[in-house]
Amino acid sequence: MTDGFQPGVGNPGKSNLRPFYQKESFIKSPFKLISNLITYKYLVRNLVNRDLNQKYNNALLGYVWTLLEPALLASVYYVLFIIIAKHSEPNYPMWVLIGVIGWGMFSRILNGTVNSLTTNSGMIQQSNIPMEVYSFSLAATQLVITALSMLVVVPFMVYLEIAPTVNLWMLPISILSLMITAWGFGLIFASLNVMFPDVAHLFRFITKAGFFVSPVMWTYEMLIDKAGSESIYFDIAMLNPVVVPLTCMRHSIEGTIPSFELIHVIYAGIFPIISYIIGSIVFTKYSRGVVTRL
Amino acid sequence: MNTPVLKLEQVVLDYPKKEAIVGFFKRTLRKILGGKSIAPHFRALNQIDLTINKGEVIGIIGRNGSSKSTLLKTMAGIYSPTEGKVKMDGDISLLSGVGLGMNKNLSGRENIHLYGSILGHSRATMDSLTGEIIQFSELHEFIDEPFRTYSSGMKARLGISVATAVKPDILLIDEVLGVGDPGFKKRSQERIRRMMDDSNTVVIVSHSFGLLKEICDRMIMMEKGSIKIIGTPDDVIAKYHEIEG
Numbered sequence: 001m002t003d004g005f006q007p008g009v010g011n012p013g014k015s016n017l018r019p020f021y022q023k024e025s026f027i028k029s030p031f032k033l034i035s036n037l038i039t040y041k042y043l044v045r046n047l048v049n050r051d052l053n054q055k056y057n058n059a060l061l062g063y064v065w066t067l068l069e070p071a072l073l074a075s076v077y078y079v080l081f082i083i084i085a086k087h088s089e090p091n092y093p094m095w096v097l098i099g100v101i102g103w104g105m106f107s108r109i110l111n112g113t114v115n116s117l118t119t120n121s122g123m124i125q126q127s128n129i130p131m132e133v134y135s136f137s138l139a140a141t142q143l144v145i146t147a148l149s150m151l152v153v154v155p156f157m158v159y160l161e162i163a164p165t166v167n168l169w170m171l172p173i174s175i176l177s178l179m180i181t182a183w184g185f186g187l188i189f190a191s192l193n194v195m196f197p198d199v200a201h202l203f204r205f206i207t208k209a210g211f212f213v214s215p216v217m218w219t220y221e222m223l224i225d226k227a228g229s230e231s232i233y234f235d236i237a238m239l240n241p242v243v244v245p246l247t248c249m250r251h252s253i254e255g256t257i258p259s260f261e262l263i264h265v266i267y268a269g270i271f272p273i274i275s276y277i278i279g280s281i282v283f284t285k286y287s288r289g290v291v292t293r294l
Numbered sequence: 295m296n297t298p299v300l301k302l303e304q305v306v307l308d309y310p311k312k313e314a315i316v317g318f319f320k321r322t323l324r325k326i327l328g329g330k331s332i333a334p335h336f337r338a339l340n341q342i343d344l345t346i347n348k349g350e351v352i353g354i355i356g357r358n359g360s361s362k363s364t365l366l367k368t369m370a371g372i373y374s375p376t377e378g379k380v381k382m383d384g385d386i387s388l389l390s391g392v393g394l395g396m397n398k399n400l401s402g403r404e405n406i407h408l409y410g411s412i413l414g415h416s417r418a419t420m421d422s423l424t425g426e427i428i429q430f431s432e433l434h435e436f437i438d439e440p441f442r443t444y445s446s447g448m449k450a451r452l453g454i455s456v457a458t459a460v461k462p463d464i465l466l467i468d469e470v471l472g473v474g475d476p477g478f479k480k481r482s483q484e485r486i487r488r489m490m491d492d493s494n495t496v497v498i499v500s501h502s503f504g505l506l507k508e509i510c511d512r513m514i515m516m517e518k519g520s521i522k523i524i525g526t527p528d529d530v531i532a533k534y535h536e537i538e539g
Contacts, residue, residue: 020381292310
């Protein structure tokens with residue numbers, strides 16, 4: 001077999017050959033993911049633009065659907081809850097609405113990220129762009145949709161005579177932490193889902209069941225009321241990483257400060273960071289290897 | 295001057311066979327029990343050793359299923375080899391399925407930017423190239439129309455125009471030259487030849503031997519995942535005909 005290059009012949013000293021995927025310490029993964037996303041920021045932008053266009057372009061009401069969808073959903077849950085619980089808190093419809101928006105974003109990003117390699121298999125097999133781009137652009141799209149959806153809260157605030165306060169600072173932070181938790185957690189399982197599609201089924205179940213164990217139709221305050229802060233059920237419920245951010249979203253709109261125990265605030269603050277770190281390490285290590293399985 | 299820009303060392307690539315979770319446990323159980331193991335994969339590339347130098351144009355031929363495209367995707371870094379190493383120097387671009395990711399609801403202009411960014415170009419690069427791309431594709435009056443209104447020839451023309459607008463250091467082409475009407479086909483081949491002339495390294499998979507014979511410095515014939523013959527275009531084509539009859 002003839003081979004154009006032999007060591008010692010020609011100009012081997014000038015060679016700058018480097019392996020495609022350098023073996024790097026896993027500690028670098030969280031930073032590598034971010035630097036890849038910065039390199040491909042224009043692609044992320046275009047993909048977000050494409051997805052938003054895809055979602056609303058052909059619809060008669062276009063972007064109105066971002067507002068209509070959570071509002072319709074919330075009104076269904078509200079009616080349901082009134083029938084079951086005979087609850088009559090004036091702010092309750094707005095609480096449900098905020099819960100629906102926050103939880104909806106969380107579950108769509110989580111499911112979307114877990115499925116991100118399988119749904120984009122066509123592009124992944126024909127292009128060597130870093131694969132975290134697909135799930136991140138999905139998460140960014142959901143972030144835009146959520147930000148627009150939050151506008152539907154404004155008429156409720158007017159009706160309930162709630163004036164915006166400085167506590168609104170909690171809103172973007174809670175939404176971001178929900179996004180990072182969902183994305184990071186999804187990244188852990190995205191590669192595994194290529195090998196075993198059962199993972200996607202499992203996550204579809206988790207997000208369906210998660211709706212009921214997350215404060216969407218109920219609130220943190222109701223939980224303390226019914227279960228009491230000493231009960232084991234309360235402790236178990238607080239393991240759910242979305243309880244604190246969803247509650248913070250509500251309070252930021254109402255202009256109040258939620259009364260959490262310090263440990264729960266720390267847990268809620270650390271959870272997205274740990275999810276992202278583990279997610280980026282697992283994703284960097286395994287995602288390229290499963291491409292041949294797509 | 296022989297400066298290697300792409301080097302494959304003992305590259306082996308296995309395609310795993312699809313298996314449900316049950317299959318996985320079955321196989322693991324058998325392994326533990328020490329029974330006869332079931333091969334869980336199909337060997338697509340077998341011990342590939344290849345060095346490509348700067349400025350070379352390499353043609354790859356072979357029958358369907360001889361792993362030509364797999365070889366190209368391994369060179370592009372899409373597949374990471376099961377064993378062995380792929381090393382490169384410079385940016386690599388793979389043209390395969392031109393118009394990748396283009397969206398039917400976006401306009402032609404938006405699709406230029408989308409496809410360009412998929413190929414890894416920055417916003418500034420795409421802004422400066424858009425005019426030239428539109429001109430080459432001859433789609434002036436349609437460029438702001440939705441992509442779904444384009445004919446398939448027009449779609450391909452736009453794809454080729456974007457794909458060939460920027461010169462990567464190493465260009466990998468997978469059977470994409472035969473699109474458009476004869477006029478456009480001729481011009482796009484000329485444009486790709488010009489890309490090649492600019493001392494870019496090109497690896498091209500094609501069935502059109504006429505074109506390959508004309509442009510290639512070396513040719514490779516693949517058979518069942520291995521390099522069967524490597525040499526000058528005349529030699530390789532002659533041997534190919536000899537083998538295939």
